[in-house]
Amino acid sequence: MLLEVTNLSVWYDKAMLINHLSMGVDTGELVSLVGPNGAGKSTLLRAITGLVAWEREITKRSTHGDIILEGSVTFDGERIDQIPAHEIVKRGLILCPERRRPFREMTVLDNLMAGSYLLKNKEEIQINLSKVYQLFPVLKDRSNQISGTLSGGEQQMLAVGRALMSKPKLLCIDEPSTGLAPLLRAEVFQKIKEISKLGITVLLVEQEVSTVFKMTSRNYVLSSGKIIAEGTGEQLLQDEVLRKTYLGL
Amino acid sequence: MNLVLNIIISGLISGSVFALLAIGFSLIFGVARIVNIAHTAFYMVAAYCIYIVTHQMGFHPIWAMIAAIVLVTLLGIICYKIFINPIREHEGAVLIATIALAMAFQEIMALIFTGTYLSVPSLVKGYFLILGVKVFYQQLLTFLVAMLIMAVLWVLLTKTKLGLAIRSTAQDREVANLMGINESQVAMMTMGASVGLAALTGAVVVPLTILEPHMWMHPLIMMMAVVVLGGLGSLKGSFLGAYILGFAEALVVFLAPMGAFLKGSVALSIMILVLLIRPEGLFGVSFEEER
Numbered sequence: 001m002l003l004e005v006t007n008l009s010v011w012y013d014k015a016m017l018i019n020h021l022s023m024g025v026d027t028g029e030l031v032s033l034v035g036p037n038g039a040g041k042s043t044l045l046r047a048i049t050g051l052v053a054w055e056r057e058i059t060k061r062s063t064h065g066d067i068i069l070e071g072s073v074t075f076d077g078e079r080i081d082q083i084p085a086h087e088i089v090k091r092g093l094i095l096c097p098e099r100r101r102p103f104r105e106m107t108v109l110d111n112l113m114a115g116s117y118l119l120k121n122k123e124e125i126q127i128n129l130s131k132v133y134q135l136f137p138v139l140k141d142r143s144n145q146i147s148g149t150l151s152g153g154e155q156q157m158l159a160v161g162r163a164l165m166s167k168p169k170l171l172c173i174d175e176p177s178t179g180l181a182p183l184l185r186a187e188v189f190q191k192i193k194e195i196s197k198l199g200i201t202v203l204l205v206e207q208e209v210s211t212v213f214k215m216t217s218r219n220y221v222l223s224s225g226k227i228i229a230e231g232t233g234e235q236l237l238q239d240e241v242l243r244k245t246y247l248g249l
Numbered sequence: 250m251n252l253v254l255n256i257i258i259s260g261l262i263s264g265s266v267f268a269l270l271a272i273g274f275s276l277i278f279g280v281a282r283i284v285n286i287a288h289t290a291f292y293m294v295a296a297y298c299i300y301i302v303t304h305q306m307g308f309h310p311i312w313a314m315i316a317a318i319v320l321v322t323l324l325g326i327i328c329y330k331i332f333i334n335p336i337r338e339h340e341g342a343v344l345i346a347t348i349a350l351a352m353a354f355q356e357i358m359a360l361i362f363t364g365t366y367l368s369v370p371s372l373v374k375g376y377f378l379i380l381g382v383k384v385f386y387q388q389l390l391t392f393l394v395a396m397l398i399m400a401v402l403w404v405l406l407t408k409t410k411l412g413l414a415i416r417s418t419a420q421d422r423e424v425a426n427l428m429g430i431n432e433s434q435v436a437m438m439t440m441g442a443s444v445g446l447a448a449l450t451g452a453v454v455v456p457l458t459i460l461e462p463h464m465w466m467h468p469l470i471m472m473m474a475v476v477v478l479g480g481l482g483s484l485k486g487s488f489l490g491a492y493i494l495g496f497a498e499a500l501v502v503f504l505a506p507m508g509a510f511l512k513g514s515v516a517l518s519i520m521i522l523v524l525l526i527r528p529e530g531l532f533g534v535s536f537e538e539e540r
Binding site: 049050051054058059061062063064084085086087089090094095097101103104105106110113114115117118162166 | 423
């Protein structure tokens, strides 16, 4: 397995957001994490990509409650659960965060360059850049525009493009379609399929279950910090209770 | 004509000094949300540093400048490590800690040098005349150095990888982290750059002013006013705000009767006006806190 989460638990203060969770993603897969709001999907991605570990370091110096992170996360054969986020990117694991969060006052090009911050080789950066431009031609047209002035859909493309600039093996995307018009959503999903076809493993968190199940190889259903079901889209949709209670279909 | 020229020269010089100070202050605020009240105290320490190296040790002022910048930058980084970094997540506590630092520096300087007014020789002596108005070479030098430093800073921020890291961290430190930027390291380096700027300002300004332990107060107030006017955290705002205030101060000093006594009130009045009319300042953004 490329990514393996074993018995992971996360507490924020006294709230247990992830509850002894185990899951995994294989090289080349396109896997989705679905589930109701507050199920812990985003927290799981944040724990995998080191943001929880980073936040824990920060809160040690503040008055906020404690964050506890237990269990293990293994990526490419190496334990990464106690490593802070900025150390994880170079191992080939990156998160495209919720609400897109481009660096709003920077140009599109600067945003993309920030994505390849850790790459030393200039040629490699240029190759990455041309690949990203090929995938998202709109970013090339707007490369000198301030990213805060882009439309929501373009900002999403930028966020994904920025993540791709780090040359990830595994790309985690958190709710890319939220807040976009239906047409743009379809485009975003199309792009994610293309990324997957390029050989990049994708772990996708989404609300729009019906579309996502058609494109993924496997899916996890998350509720109250636990995996309650796992399988292909078809398998999951056959379960009446699951459909009605957790997937809202 | 003389009067106009005097106002322009005085405005440009104090504007440049305020700009250097305010940009340094904004830089560390933007990146790490540290309101560094001790910023101008570092400027004062740099000025004393120059006094020691030139007067007491007898070196050429240029060595004094270099020594002051290096030593004060180091001092800034040490202070950051010991006093600020451990409490960085409490913004209020950081504010209080930096006030304490500033007071401590002031008292230490008062202990060593007493409160006597001291002065330091100019780097370049003499003056030239523009339309009959005396312009000291030191004034010209101060202005040129300020311009040069701002240009260097601009290149650093927009053209280098460190600049990219600084800008990214200032905008969203969590996402910057995700991109592999070590946010706490960037904060420390920015602190170094910020204090370095304060030291440099002290170094170029000290021949033009009087050296005494309270000399950090007036620039602090002016710098705060500049930052409020320009918008907290905005370097462009700090730059423009500095010149606006520099000229406002010069206008009042030269035109108002007994203007020199009103100097301090100009900044404060502008600060109050800005806070009443446009609290986010000229270029400020109402922060969408994503932290």
